[in-house]
Amino acid sequence: MAETATRSKPASSGSKSRRGTRSGGNRVQQRQGNTALGSESQETLRDYFRQMSLIRRFEERAAQGYTQAKVGGYCHLNLGEEATVVGLMSALRRSDYLFTNYREHGYAIAKGIEPGRVMAELYGRTTGTSKGLGGSMHMFDTEVGLLGGYGIVGGQIPLATGAALAIDYRGGDEVVMCQMGDGTTNIGAFHESMNIAALWNLPVVFVVINNYLGMGTTVDMSSAESELYKRAVAYRMHGERVDGNDVVAVQEAAGRLVEHARKTGEPAMLEAVSHRMKGHSVVDPAKYRSAEDAEAAREADPVATFRSQLISAGVLDEDGAAEIERAVQADVDAAVAFADDSPHPDPATLFDYTYATPVANDSRRLPADPVF
């Protein structure tokens, strides 16, 4: 169930307060209870549930690791976005490329990286996805096509467009997916890249995760056109919106756009309407959210919703669900143990990754070293 950019404009939110609540125009009809689970096999559906549960448990442990000071820096979680993450990643081949923003632990796992390596990156260990040099915001793995989580809002969009350019240049059949948040659609790089991708016919799908909140700023506060998928129209690009809480719907929409891009080289934009269950990052109590909005996010919990859907549909029974949850818990425990047991990088390796091609006179001076 998706809205497309060709739909007529909904009633304007007009004089309503734009703070802390969703405007009517942004509402997406949410799937309720026992609705269609699409044509996916039961096994696939159970695997979606397993992946979503894994991301949920993983992110909870990441938050715990942060409070234990095992994880440093910023730490943005995918809690509440599990259906979107799993749906999107299920639409990609292993050889397809993914660029994300800084809220990407779940994407890294769903794209195929071992949870232990993702946790080890959070722990800053040599076994991490980026050898401990990147941290929470900077996961990377060429093997599975994750070409980076990026900490600068919008920074990944030109890069993703360029990766699509390289595919086009070589005549490859891979597709690039570029994930971003709702706030990113206001930045120049977004518009420059949408224009370039459409102009040059590049195989990239821009995915906007609209959880209505860019840190504490709502979409209504920041975007003149709050139905974000409509921005694609300005670049003569196909745009559509999907319920991000519905893993099957997300997989279906993303899969369709990805395959279209693969076939025609045409870019597209997909807006997944979703919820952020917690604050912007683990340190954000999200006091700016209205009580009803926070309650709505809790109620919309995609993992719990999908679990009961599967049980109602007879895909899973309570024991089966509990067994998956136990297995997932064990996976996360193992990931934490792996991270904890992994070595910290040796300070002697500090200068190993500044340049890909070594050149003369590269400074390898530590703060107290004399220059001569």
Place this chain on the structure above:
Amino acid sequence: MAVITYRQALHDTLREEMLSDENVFLIGEEIGVFEGSYKITAGLLEEFGEKRVRDTPIAEEGFVGAAVGAAMLGLRPVVELMTINFSLLALDQIVNHAAKIYGMFGGQSSAPMVLRTPGGGGQQLGATHSQNIELYYAFVPGLKVVAPSTPADARALLKASLADNDPVLFLENLALYNTKGEVPEDAPPAEIGKAGVTRVGSDITIIGYSRMATVATQVADQLSEEGVSAEVIDLRSLRPLDRETLVESVRKTGCAVIAEDDWLTYGVGAEIAASISDGAFDYLDAPVRRVAAAEVPLPYAKPLERAALPSAESLNTAVRQTLEAVGHRR
């Protein structure tokens, strides 16, 4: 060995590299149909087609970032930024992305690309089109910054930059495009990170890069007629910076003047002067002098522009004063 212009050396080298490597492509504003604002890419669209010579919208952040992304997948983009002033619109992609890809992800990927861009003033282009802001990039680990001053160096450093797996900012200069020099066709690529002693001398060290390296040579020539033996160092590479060569020279001469087109405060010369203090303190017979642009938004009017920019005259004056300070010929 042919005598050709700096412009021609760039054009010929780009063409050669495109012929020898399918992955090399050009991307930038007005480089194809218009044949380049400064005609470096003239004729290349016709020869190589739109795939290899890609005209872009006026969207520096978008196309510089696209080049970074393409480089991450193994292409070798050569970006032309019409002037270095416009690079500011792509600052995030250059500094936060191109420079970080290799290090931030633990060496799994890199961005092998060349960002060609001219700096320099003196053509009455006004405050926003006459700047020398290469320092912004020379400041950033992960980037390499080279600044050829002669046609031969333009060729040798462009070849080196294209062979390098890191992003290289390749600084050109509007005033150098028409300068001529011998360009050996079989010369090997230059070594990034190495300065050149372009003139050997014993009385004073003059250090410059890009346009000011040629001005330094000019001033050294003038002074040699009066019996002054000036050593001239062309930095060639701003990052990495070849401190050894600078310091070795100053240890010999005991004094130095730095010639730079950028602004004085926090400029490239400040780093060089600090390096000389680090490595040649006990050899200094006079303070290190810097000849740099006046610290104003560059005015349009010719007399004001001329007054603000460093020149052979101003460098000559500073060199003479320094020679006087060390008692040269007394």
Place this chain on the structure above:
Amino acid sequence: MTEIHMPRLSDTMEEGVISTWHKQVGDQINRGDVVAEIETDKAVMEMEAYDDGVLEKILVGEGETVPIGVPIGLMGDGSGAAAAAGPSESDAQESSTGSGEAGASADSAAAEAAPRPAAASPAESGAEPHGRPKASPLARAVAREKGVDLSTVTGTGPGGRIIRVDIEAAAEAAGGAEQRRSQAPESRPAERSEAEQRDPELEEIPLSNIRKVTARRLTESKQQAPHFYLTSAVDVTDLVSFRADLNERLQASGGPKVSVNDLVVKACATALRANPSVNVSFRDEKLFQHKRVHLGVAVALDSGLVVPVIPDADRKSVSEIAAEGKEKAERARDGKLKPDEMSGSTFSVSNLGMFGIEEFSAVINPPEAAILAVGATREEVQVQDGEFVVRKMMRMTLSADHRAVDGAVGAVFMQQLTSLLQDPIRIIA
């Protein structure tokens, strides 16, 4: 083209004399070949080539003196191009011989012989309010190297800053007065001394470097070090027979012949070890205690006085001292002693006894604080236990620098030395 420069071959050398050219114009020179012999302030040293080539021109002839760094010859490929080109302008320094071959302009600071006029007014003078003279880092480094006191130098750089050329001028002024008079008469007739021009009966003898240095050092010593003198008469009757006995035994085992002076040297070393207050140096308003005992033994040569050093004499046996002293004195006579074999002594002994001198006072060899002058041994009538007896007596005089050594300290040293020499078995104990 490669220039051959006057090399720096000792720590105190400022100029050198070409004593012999081993290569002639046209000769092939290989790296490592001995090109010339240079007489420094301390010795005649061999100068080796650092480059291959052909000697195309000799700029400074034998017997001529030039400062360190001045080109003395040109090497080339044999084509003569180097000779035609001459020394590079920037390096061209008027050699003090004034031969003219090395270029007429004295543009290099090093070539400036005359101290520069003090240009800085008091307002511009380099003295900073906190008393530290304003000097460039290079000037400070050169001053350290040449031992120039910055506070005595007038800066001629901007704002009265002392710059390198000021230090070089000061060093030259301090050490160069007599050097400038040393120019060979035939090479610069115009500068023959006034006395020589006035009086045909008077001929100036060019100073050897050794004599120049001796003159400067000893003048400095007499002017700066307040000397006092302590003389003792030593009964060496037992010492003489002990020496005869010792030599007989040593000869039997093929050992060296020991002189009375060797025994005196050893006794001095032992006494210095027991009286470290005499084994000191006074320099730059500071007193330094030497932890080791190095004895200088003065040797008279035709060209002047040299003082070979016997390091750690207190730890050497008498026969070792004898052997080493003899060997070094011989090499000193041949001019083959290395500079480091003539520096670093902490106390010296000078003996003129062989000339029948009964007693004399020596000038302290700076920066040492004392020197012992030893006279001849002769038979004298002494009174012992109320009887007249004939004993062999030797007089020795300690000259001490009163800034470093007090009278009583010197006296105790002399008392112990005397007692050692009168009971010679203790010398070798």
